[in-house]
Amino acid sequence: MSKFVAIIGSPKLKKSSSSAIVHRISEILHTDIAQYRALDIINAPNKNVIENDILQADILLFVFPLYVDSLPGSLMEALVGLEKTLQNSTNSLPKVYAICNCGFYDAEQTAVALDIIQNYCNKTGLDWQYGIGIGCGGMIAEEPSNLKANGPLRNIFKALSELCADMLQGYNDKKENIFVRASIPRFLYHFGGNMGWNINAKKNNAKKMLRARPHEII
Template sequence: MEQILLIDASPRAPHSNSHGYAAIFMETSRAACTYIALRKNDLTQTVQKIERSSDIIFVCPLYVDSLPLPLLELFQKIEHSVMTQKPRIHVILNCGFLEPWQNDTALASVRLFCRQNGFRFGSCLKIGGGEAILRTPFRFLVRHKIRQFSQAVRCENFVELSVTMPVSKRMFLRASTRYWIRYGKKHRLTREQMTTSANRVEGK
């Protein structure tokens, strides 16, 4: 029987945007679905659940142009595990950038993992503006793409899809700057303090 396991690999799971994308998938999928939030102390149990599934969908954000640490740790656990059954692997990636192609490096990492460990790679969905799009009038665009993604997974007609907000980069930057300034004020941080912190991280 077809059994899809959605693994939310966001460090903020289950209180994450990735959880929102997983929830939409479960609403639109006709197959039996199970959602789990990835936890470091549950990696052995997660590998066992993966082996019992027909399809795995990793749902995660982009972190420094790469996959988040929880997913990389799971990949390492899988590489050192003996699995008698290896399900198909799919991925939904979201990034804070407007351009969906910013997810390409992380996507390539998943494809490489599959190739090196004998998993069949299926479909992918790359989401741009992933930190915001679910809270905008463009939410319907994501739902439509996830519905297409869900159908591709079910029918084994594997595709590479992408979606973002149909706004100019200038408008996106203005809106995102306003959001982060409000977020900083909520935590008693000024714009100057946030800029200083960002420069320190970048080594400037």
């Protein structure tokens, strides 16, 4: 049985789409996946234990949210910290898959972030396979139970299932990145998103701030 390790790039402790994705993958694979949050890797008192776990993995999964068209800073910092360890390793390095979810409707927004992970693999010797870019990512954390065969997230579930099959088959042929999003109309996603912002702003007494223009030239 292959050894799977996931590095979760979301700094969130609760309601993280990235964590929900790793949970669902572990259910599809019927196996536990060792999970490390990027923030915990940075702050770990004994990094050797985590680094050894990563070096001994057969499959390494990077699962993270899109932040400003790129990677969250904590994931970037963790990757920089691991760079030398990977480059100095004499073992064969794990195969890598990446899953980036974003708040925008269109999944293609994540293309550059996936390329960043691929470039990192090329530089460090990790064995890049392919990535999945996910649009409407916030819906996963809101309703992770929808991430099954027939819900509005069925395309995302299908892509994750195919990724699991690829990991289990152990093929060496590289695939192109895949971009998927929830099966709902764009206007409905925007409507739901706006409603969410309004409800949260009201709850936090910040309704006026929604229309703030801090960079407006007066």
